[in-house]
Amino acid sequence: MKANQELLHHFSCDQCKYWWAVGSKSFEVGQFLYCTNCGYLNRIDAIDTSRNTPNSSGDTLLAP
Incomplete structure (x- = not known):
């Protein structure tokens, strides 16, 4: 398998709370x-x- 890394920033507005x-x-x-x-x-x-923060199900994307 080939994997690529992407730099992604998430923002939340101080005024309207839009994400x-x-x-x-x-x-x-x-x-x-x-x-x-x-x-x-x-x-x-x-x-x-x-890094490696849990997703919404509580699991990481990495296999044990």
């Missing part, structure tokens, strides 16, 4: 980003870099 994702771009703490729903200018306060 969206942006792939293939690097972001840094302190950068500003407009909400794609309401246009509010958000500041990136932190970036969570957790």
